Amino acid sequence: MDKLVSLCKRRGFIFQSSEIYGGLNSCYDYGPLGIELKNNIKNCWWRAMTYHHANIEGVDASILMHPRVWEASGHVSGFTDPLVDCRKCKQRFRPDTLQTKMCPNCGGELTEPRLFNLMFKTFMGPVENQTAIVYMRPETAQGIFVNFLNVVNASRQKLPFGIAQIGKAFRNEITPGNFIFRTREFEQMEMQFFVRPGEDAEWFERWREERLAWHQAIGIRAEKLRWHQHDAGELAHYAKAAFDIQYEFPFGWQEIEGVHNRTDFDLGRHQEYSGKRLTYFDEERKEHYIPYVIETSVGCDRTLLTTLVDAYCEEPAGDEVRVVLRLSPKIAPIKAAILPLVRKDGLPELAHNIANDLMRAHRVFYDEAASVGKRYRRQDEIGTPYCITVDSQSLADQTVTVRERDSMTQDRVAMSALRGWLDERVRYD
């Protein structure tokens, strides 16, 4: 992890937030390569969920919602973690993470556990009183539930159908940590799939299968993924059944995605709290009912961390160590580096032309500094799958050398075919 964290900073994937002020605990900023990787992951998810399913629509709901939403969802009363304070140094801990009954920081005495709500609060409008409180959403899901009927009416979808959303969520976690694994501000990619009651168990299994396959499709090794089933004690207040997809991180097996059978809990509660009818009319059965919901919920930042951990690799290269990020070409931040072999004889001009053409379709990088070996290494370290080298032969026969990152094999490709060649290899479909 230390090596990865250092690479992330040095090469511009992830920086500590507000670093020049000493940083803000558990908040991170994505740098030039990090944002490319993140956008690619989001794009793969969006395509897999919406483009590949004619019966899944997208939405983008606001972060601030009516405060009654969080009463209906159960978050105001139930989204809590137990917390103990040290009477001496004032640090706070989750009691279930402690080995002893004393403060692990200073040995001081701890208070009795009390429940701490994880939602961030703020005020809407100029008056800071109880009636002006609004919450920063702790999950994106509720923005989907409250729009259920809007989407049904606007899209004319029939059950079974889904609504997908990508967006920020906030949780005032007591013990954030492990770099971007658990933070207080993060992005979720969630999909709520509405089904007929009674068909929920079958859809639950279908979505479990599909979501596991997605992680593998973006390049995560199958042997590092496993299922964890929630037992009765772990189940969230809304869930009838829940399975987590876990990944084996250097700090142990941990959840990256949850697939939940949320039954009719959320729509039922919103119907009750809003007083608005949220039933669906099933034309085939000629009956009104509240659909059941299968939810797939994955953290974007956590997936990004997973892809980096899974891709990081060190291997001997002569007397040196070659650091390679074996990221899938579909999510790699830079798809190809364009490298003139030497900085003369018209090679930089030709390489610039190639870069200008490819950059219309993909994020590519032009580099003419240092030896070609060094330039290859710099690209290996950030996971660039292809290095396109322009040499004197290119001038003669209009071909270039394409070096593949993992095998380091080299092929000659006609310049006129490059765009299609690259597109075929980096496209998510």
Ligand code: GAP
């Ligand atoms: N709507 C259901 C829901 O929010 P969850 O299991 O609490 O379920 C889903 O969260 C996913 O969101 C997790 O699997 C994880 O990937 C991500 N996530 C949750 N809390 C997080 C945090 N503090 N930091 C980063 N990602 C988080």
